[in-house]
Amino acid sequence: MLEAKLAEAGTLKKMLDAIKELVTDANFECNEEGITLQAMDNSHVALVSVLLEATGFKRYRCDRPMPLGVNLTSLTKVLKCAKDDDECTIKAADEADVLNLVYEAKSSDRIAEYDMKLMDIDSDTLGIPDTEYDARVTMPSSEFTRIVRDLSLLGESVRIEVSKEGIRFASDGEAANGSVLLRQSDAIGKVAQSKVTSLKKEDGDGEVVDVDEEDEDEEAPDGKVKKEKGVKTEAAEDDDVDMDEDEEFKANSDGEEEQDEDEGDEGSESGKKRKKSSSSNKPSKKAKTASSSKRKGKGKKADSDDEDGEPGVRIEMNAHVSLTFSLKYLVNFSKSATLCNRVQLMMSNDVPLLVSYEFGQGHIRYYLAPKIGDD
Amino acid sequence: MLEAKLAEAGTLKKMLDAIKELVTDANFECNEEGITLQAMDNSHVALVSVLLEATGFKRYRCDRPMPLGVNLTSLTKVLKCAKDDDECTIKAADEADVLNLVYEAKSSDRIAEYDMKLMDIDSDTLGIPDTEYDARVTMPSSEFTRIVRDLSLLGESVRIEVSKEGIRFASDGEAANGSVLLRQSDAIGKVAQSKVTSLKKEDGDGEVVDVDEEDEDEEAPDGKVKKEKGVKTEAAEDDDVDMDEDEEFKANSDGEEEQDEDEGDEGSESGKKRKKSSSSNKPSKKAKTASSSKRKGKGKKADSDDEDGEPGVRIEMNAHVSLTFSLKYLVNFSKSATLCNRVQLMMSNDVPLLVSYEFGQGHIRYYLAPKIGDD
DNA sequence: ACTGACCGTT
DNA sequence: AACGGTCAGT
Structure with a gap:
C-alpha cells in the first residue's frame, strides 16, 4: 500500500x-x-x-x-x-x-x-536516456515564460540558438518577427560559456552535475539510441513529430553524438553506451535516464534550483546549437514556473530539447523534438 | 412616496x-x-x-x-x-x-x-414561518463558500450532517467522492453542542435571539404561515421540489417534525401550530417570519454577525440532522459572502434549510427544500 | 449563435 | 478590485 x-x-x-x-x-x-x-x-x-x-x-x-x-x-x-x-x-x-x-x-x-x-492505464514506460547536451542554459523560469509567451503571439515556432553571443529566441510571424537575446549574466560569466566538461541535467543549483562518473562510463557499445517508445527526433517533420507509443524516446537518440537510452521496459538494451558528448569529449554515461532520481543518489533535494537559484542567465555550451520548436508546447511547459524559479534548457542539435524544472521534492521535465529544418 | x-x-x-x-x-x-x-x-x-x-x-x-x-x-x-x-x-x-x-x-x-x-409584479407575499431548528451552525461565510464550491466540482448534491462530531458536508460524484468535516472551534466549545433552549435564527452576533417576545408573539392569529407561496418540503422529490406559486412556504412551518405542508393557498390550516421546536420547547411563534426585521426592533444593525464575527465554527444542535441539498443552489447562496463574514445554517430533518447572512442593515436569507431520501 | 457566469490575471 | 477571457447554458 x-x-x-x-x-x-x-x-x-x-x-x-x-x-x-x-x-x-x-x-x-x-x-x-x-x-x-x-x-x-x-x-x-x-x-x-x-x-x-x-x-x-x-x-x-x-x-x-x-x-x-x-x-x-x-x-x-x-x-x-x-x-x-x-x-x-x-x-x-x-x-x-x-x-x-x-x-x-x-x-x-x-x-x-x-x-x-483509479483506472487502468497502459503503462508503456518510456525510456528516457540520460544524455549529455551541447548546451545548457539556466535562467529564471519567469523569464522563459515571458519569452515564449511573447513570441507565441507572433509565430508558431521559435528558433533557439545558443552561441558565444548568448541564447537567442527568434520567431517569425505573419505580422512581425521577434528575437530575444539573453546574455550570460555577469556574475556567472566565468563558469559558463567555457568549454564545460560535461553537460548533463543539473541536479543541484547552478552546479554542474558531477560528470566524472559519466566520463568513464560505458562508451556506448552500439552508440545508438534504444528503441523504446519516445519522441523521435528525426521523425520531426515540419511539425513536431508524433511519436508512437511503442517508439522509444530517444531524447537525442542518434542525435548528434549518441546517448543511449534504455527504456525502462525492455531493459534489454540497457547496456548501451553512448559516447562523446557533442563537441566536448566526455563519453556520456547512460542508463539513469528518466529515473533520474537515482542519478547520484540525489539526496540533494532541497538544494537544487528549487525556488530561486541565483538570478540571471547562465549559459554553458560545448558547441553552437540551433534548434526550432513549436511555441505552443514551450508555452505549455512554462506553466511549471509556479513550481520553481529557475528552468534549465538542455540542447544538442537535432535532439529533443529537455526543459527541466527542479524543485525541492523532485522535478518536472519535458522533452520536445525539434522541428526539422533547423539544424 | x-x-x-x-x-x-x-x-x-x-x-x-x-x-x-x-x-x-x-x-x-x-x-x-x-x-x-x-x-x-x-x-x-x-x-x-x-x-x-x-x-x-x-x-x-x-x-x-x-x-x-x-x-x-x-x-x-x-x-x-x-x-x-x-x-x-x-x-x-x-x-x-x-x-x-x-x-x-x-x-x-x-x-x-x-x-x-418599474413594473407590476404579482406580489404573492410568501409566508415564511419563523421556526426553531434542530441544529444551527455558524461559520465564516468564506468557509461555506469554499466547501460548496469544492464539492460542486464533484457532484450535484451534498449531504449535510450535524452530529456530535461536527458538521459534515459530503458529496458523491462520478470521478470522486468528497467529505469535509468541520469541528466546533475550540474557543467556542462550551456554548454549542449542548442542548440549546431554542434554536432560532440568530439575530445578533452569536447570540441566540431572544425568543421571548416571539413566544408571546401573536401566536398566529391564524397561526399559520402566511399563505403565500412557498417551498414545500415534502414535495421535494429526488430533485428539489418545485414549489407552486400558490403554495405556502412552510420552511419548517409547524415544528420540526411535523411540518405541515399545507399549500398555502387555503390559509385554512393556519391554525396549526408549531410548537415544540425541536427538542427545546419554546412555542414557536409565527408571523414575523420574513419580516423578521421587527423581531426585536433590531436596532442592532452594526453589532450582528456582520462583518467578521468570531472566527471559527460554532455548532449548536438539539438533534442529529442529515439532509441533502442541491449544490447548485448552495453555491448560488454563497455569493452573499460579500455582504457578511459569517453565515448561519439552520436545519431540521425534512425541513427546508435556512441559510442566513445577517449584516448591519438587515439580512439575506435563503430557504431550500431538501432532496428526499436523505436523513 | 448569443448571453451570462465563473475563473484568472493585471 | 477591476477587466478580460473562457466555458457553459439557453
Missing part, C-alpha cells in the same frame, strides 16, 4: 496544473523511492516526466511498487478542494481502485477527505 | 449581485420599517428573503407601504453606474412607474442620477 503525506498540497496542485493540459491520463508509479509519472502528451509530440522523491514527503511509505492510473482532470478537481497550505495525505491500498486523499488544515479543525476512482 | 438614502451604494450592489441570478423580477416592499424583498427563485426551488431596515439608512422615509416592481437585471445595470462608496438615494413617488436613483460621490463633486422603469 501507499501512504504519503505532503506538507503542502500546493505542491501537488501546481504540479497538476503544469501538466494537466498536456496529459489527461497517466500512471503515478509509486515505489519506495518516491513517485514518478512519465507520459507522452495527448498528441504524442512531447514527453513529460515527473518525479516526487520519497524524501520530499513528510511521511512516505510504499510497500511495493504500484502504478496508480489517474485521470488528471479528476485529480485536478479533487486537488482544487485543497488549500495550498493544507497537509495532504494520499493513500491507496494494494490493488485498490480508489485513491484516498485527506486534506488537513493547519488549524486542524477542518478535515476534508476525498476518494477518487 | 419613498425616499431612502444609503451611505454606501456598495451595499445595494452586493445585495443585487447576490440574488440577481436567482431572481430576475421582484417587488421591493417598502414601508416605514424598511424594505423587504421575498421571492421564489426562477425555478421555484428556493426562496430568497431580503431585509433592509429603515434604521440602516442614512435617511429613510416611506409614507405608506408600497411595492416597487423591479427587474433585477436592470437594477444591477443601473447600480453598476455607482461606485461602492457613493451615497445612494432611491426615490419613488406614490404610484410611480419609475425608480429614481441618485449617486453622490463622497467628494460631492459628482452627482449621477438614473431613472429606472
